[in-house]
Amino acid sequence: MVDPFVYHNPTKVYFGNDALTHIHEELPRWGKNALLVYGGGSIKDNGIYDTIVEEIRKAGISAYEISGVRPNPEIGLAEKGARFCRETGIDLILAAGGGSVIDTAKVIAGSALYEENPWDLVKSRAQISHALPLLAIPTMAATGSEMNGCAVITNPDTHEKLGWTTEALRPKVSFLCPQNTYTVSPAQTAYGSADILSHILEVYLNRAEGFDAMDGFMESMMRSVIRWAPEAMKDGFSEEARSNLLWDSEWAINDLIDRGHSLSWTCHALEHELSACYLIPHGLGLAILTPAFMEYVLNDDTAPRLAQFAVRVMGVKEGKNEKKTARKGIKKLKKFFTRTLGLPASLSEINIDDRLFEEMAAHALSWKSRDGILHGFYPLTEEDLAAIYRKAL
Amino acid sequence: MVDPFVYHNPTKVYFGNDALTHIHEELPRWGKNALLVYGGGSIKDNGIYDTIVEEIRKAGISAYEISGVRPNPEIGLAEKGARFCRETGIDLILAAGGGSVIDTAKVIAGSALYEENPWDLVKSRAQISHALPLLAIPTMAATGSEMNGCAVITNPDTHEKLGWTTEALRPKVSFLCPQNTYTVSPAQTAYGSADILSHILEVYLNRAEGFDAMDGFMESMMRSVIRWAPEAMKDGFSEEARSNLLWDSEWAINDLIDRGHSLSWTCHALEHELSACYLIPHGLGLAILTPAFMEYVLNDDTAPRLAQFAVRVMGVKEGKNEKKTARKGIKKLKKFFTRTLGLPASLSEINIDDRLFEEMAAHALSWKSRDGILHGFYPLTEEDLAAIYRKAL
Numbered sequence: 001m002v003d004p005f006v007y008h009n010p011t012k013v014y015f016g017n018d019a020l021t022h023i024h025e026e027l028p029r030w031g032k033n034a035l036l037v038y039g040g041g042s043i044k045d046n047g048i049y050d051t052i053v054e055e056i057r058k059a060g061i062s063a064y065e066i067s068g069v070r071p072n073p074e075i076g077l078a079e080k081g082a083r084f085c086r087e088t089g090i091d092l093i094l095a096a097g098g099g100s101v102i103d104t105a106k107v108i109a110g111s112a113l114y115e116e117n118p119w120d121l122v123k124s125r126a127q128i129s130h131a132l133p134l135l136a137i138p139t140m141a142a143t144g145s146e147m148n149g150c151a152v153i154t155n156p157d158t159h160e161k162l163g164w165t166t167e168a169l170r171p172k173v174s175f176l177c178p179q180n181t182y183t184v185s186p187a188q189t190a191y192g193s194a195d196i197l198s199h200i201l202e203v204y205l206n207r208a209e210g211f212d213a214m215d216g217f218m219e220s221m222m223r224s225v226i227r228w229a230p231e232a233m234k235d236g237f238s239e240e241a242r243s244n245l246l247w248d249s250e251w252a253i254n255d256l257i258d259r260g261h262s263l264s265w266t267c268h269a270l271e272h273e274l275s276a277c278y279l280i281p282h283g284l285g286l287a288i289l290t291p292a293f294m295e296y297v298l299n300d301d302t303a304p305r306l307a308q309f310a311v312r313v314m315g316v317k318e319g320k321n322e323k324k325t326a327r328k329g330i331k332k333l334k335k336f337f338t339r340t341l342g343l344p345a346s347l348s349e350i351n352i353d354d355r356l357f358e359e360m361a362a363h364a365l366s367w368k369s370r371d372g373i374l375h376g377f378y379p380l381t382e383e384d385l386a387a388i389y390r391k392a393l
Numbered sequence: 394m395v396d397p398f399v400y401h402n403p404t405k406v407y408f409g410n411d412a413l414t415h416i417h418e419e420l421p422r423w424g425k426n427a428l429l430v431y432g433g434g435s436i437k438d439n440g441i442y443d444t445i446v447e448e449i450r451k452a453g454i455s456a457y458e459i460s461g462v463r464p465n466p467e468i469g470l471a472e473k474g475a476r477f478c479r480e481t482g483i484d485l486i487l488a489a490g491g492g493s494v495i496d497t498a499k500v501i502a503g504s505a506l507y508e509e510n511p512w513d514l515v516k517s518r519a520q521i522s523h524a525l526p527l528l529a530i531p532t533m534a535a536t537g538s539e540m541n542g543c544a545v546i547t548n549p550d551t552h553e554k555l556g557w558t559t560e561a562l563r564p565k566v567s568f569l570c571p572q573n574t575y576t577v578s579p580a581q582t583a584y585g586s587a588d589i590l591s592h593i594l595e596v597y598l599n600r601a602e603g604f605d606a607m608d609g610f611m612e613s614m615m616r617s618v619i620r621w622a623p624e625a626m627k628d629g630f631s632e633e634a635r636s637n638l639l640w641d642s643e644w645a646i647n648d649l650i651d652r653g654h655s656l657s658w659t660c661h662a663l664e665h666e667l668s669a670c671y672l673i674p675h676g677l678g679l680a681i682l683t684p685a686f687m688e689y690v691l692n693d694d695t696a697p698r699l700a701q702f703a704v705r706v707m708g709v710k711e712g713k714n715e716k717k718t719a720r721k722g723i724k725k726l727k728k729f730f731t732r733t734l735g736l737p738a739s740l741s742e743i744n745i746d747d748r749l750f751e752e753m754a755a756h757a758l759s760w761k762s763r764d765g766i767l768h769g770f771y772p773l774t775e776e777d778l779a780a781i782y783r784k785a786l
Contacts, residue, residue, distance in 0.1 A: 001633050003409065007406040010402075012400075016396065016397025212617040212621070216614070216616065217613060220609015224606040228605070244606070
């Protein structure tokens with residue numbers, strides 16, 4: 001049945017609109033000299049920054065700042081941060097922002113105690129034993145980075161966007177406040193929701209036997225995202241929509257639903273190439289690639305699972321012909337991304353042409369596979385990967 | 394929407410048929426002098442004991458033993474264990490058995506560092522800051538004790554069976570091996586499965602608004618138990634059935650599904666009285682009481698939720714009349730407990746009469762409520778609780 005596995009997610013989560021009021025209780029448990037990492041300053045507009053500064057004051061610890069993290073965050077800022085930590089004796093990282101900020105903070109936390117260049121650690125997938133403790137304050141529902149041990153970071157010089165997963169990067173404490181996500185724009189809400197759906201689909205779309213109940217967990221989270229994402233876009237201040245999306249974003253990618261399987265995440269592999277080369281929002285790339293991927297891999301072997309998705313998640317009526325049912329589900333998902341969330345339907349709509357498809361396919365494969373095949377829902381070669389890009393054109 | 398909450402479950406879980414081979418790696422991380430707690434010796438028959446002894450030897454630590462834990466475990470053995478720990482310098486507890494064994498080990502671990510009488514700690518619901526580290530090796534799928542911070546223990550002198558929940562009691566590591574549950578008898582498998590279902594229903598049957606996705610989590614686990622319990626009774630060696638039940642038993646009661654609600658567990662409150670007075674198996678008591686409780690509380694307010702249960706879990710066809718749909722669901726659940734699992738349908742079938750109903754109702758209420766009402770799915774008075782016992786007669 002399932003492969004043997006370890007499940008261990010010790011991140012402590014404060015959830016609720018009072019979550020940030022617990023920051024000052026937690027800080028002194030983890031260090032005395034904090035580095036606060038944030039992005040372009042939106043946390044200054046919406047008051048989160050002031051709250052954090054006040055919590056740091058209450059905790060009686062000292063704090064430094066590094067800001068300016070951008071979407072598709074770059075390794076340079078993490079290098080700078082890690083160096084700063086060593087020079088200043090930082091013993092604790094506090095990250096406030098979206099997935100880009102938290103991932104940058106993870107690379108800082110994971111590199112600060114080592115002399116090696118951070119990019120070398122990422123590239124070698126170093127399984128480090130120590131990292132600075134990281135406390136995270138997410139400001140949007142998307143990557144779930146605040147409850148897992150993975151960081152995704154870009155090297156603009158080599159056009160590589162790579163994931164670094166090692167237990168030491170997992171945040172010690174995360175403060176999940178739905179109110180902090182109220183000002184996320186409709187577009188960003190759409191990207192984040194597509195990202196959550198993709199995290200679930202990367203696991204859901206496989207042919208290994210697993211736990212019965214996990215199918216239900218995944219289907220119910222996907223239904224929840226499909227229900228609440230449009231609500232959150234319509235009314236950013238909907239506590240119900242924001243709370244549901246935030247909690248869904250955690251359980252979509254915090255080591256529960258994928259236990260017992262070894263999986264290759266095809267759409268993420270393809271998308272990381274795209275956003276490394278074209279700097280598009282990650283969730284947008286996923287929304288375009290996912291239906292193309294599903295269409296491409298639909299065959300007699302994959303039809304039962306895709307049909308189950310169609311029926312249980314997209315509300316397609318069960319039919320005798322599984323391929324037909326599956327096709328209807330994919331069509332409805334595509335419609336959800338484009339009509340309901342208002343996202344572009346193809347790569348050409350966002351001015352991406354086929355020039356780099358072969359190169360990106362080769363790179364995605366070399367990073368993800370040792371035998372020239374991406375073993376996932378369906379085994380894919382380099383040519384297959386390029387063909388999926390073309391299907392999404 | 395949901396109330397603010399903390400989610401924090403740091404228990405490390407090894408799952409799979411090789412789980413026990415990791416014991417020797419973990420032991421030295423947690424202590425040098427272990428106390429092994431087990432029950433009536435079934436672990437000696439099925440080889441688990443020998444494996445553990447070999448793992449302790451490999452770990453190079455010393456170990457003592459305390460055995461003889463019985464179902465509805467008594468405080469006396471825990472007192473003896475706690476005293477032994479203090480006198481012998483035990484710094485680590487290892488528990489191998491069902492929920493009774495693990496709960497006894499928890500009370501030992503939680504009392505060993507305090508001079509107070511263990512029963513006083515239980516009775517005062519002491520929120521202790523320290524406990525001896527506990528490593529758990531469950532041998533059946535039922536209480537989920539190996540992944541939460543609750544222990545249930547009986548005082549035979551006062552006929553009280555009480556739960557003690559405090560974070561320090563949570564096991565540090567648990568070793569979940571489906572094979573270890575292969576020799577659980579059909580009857581015990583039925584009791585355990587009823588217990589798992591009840592843990593979920595105690596949370597599911599409420600009228601508070603919560604996370605959308607959690608409904609799906611709970612429904613899918615209940616469907617999984619209903620599917621696999623009969624399989625495991627028919628073929629104890631079914632890896633698929635045993636694995637599913639074991640993983641379901643954890644997530645039914647490890648602090649995920651109930652986050653954001655304050656709930657009173659009505660059926661457990663009623664059942665603990667029953668098994669304290671009559672020493673019946675906990676799961677058996679729950680299987681009898683749960684349908685009676687559901688019938689008793691069915692009214693206009695509770696019908697929508699009970700109808701949802703009927704449709705999504707019991708496979709009842711959705712009808713216009715919610716009460717009727719709900720009634721069909723309760724009937725099917727009762728049939729599942731009695732026909733499919735072969736459990737008795739009423740208290741009189743197990744020779745329990747109405748003599749203590751009022752006394753048990755009063756005690757359950759006084760333990761669970763401060764204002765004379767058990768606030769749960771539906772507010773219940775002492776008279777209501779006695780009436781539920783009578784309904785189950």
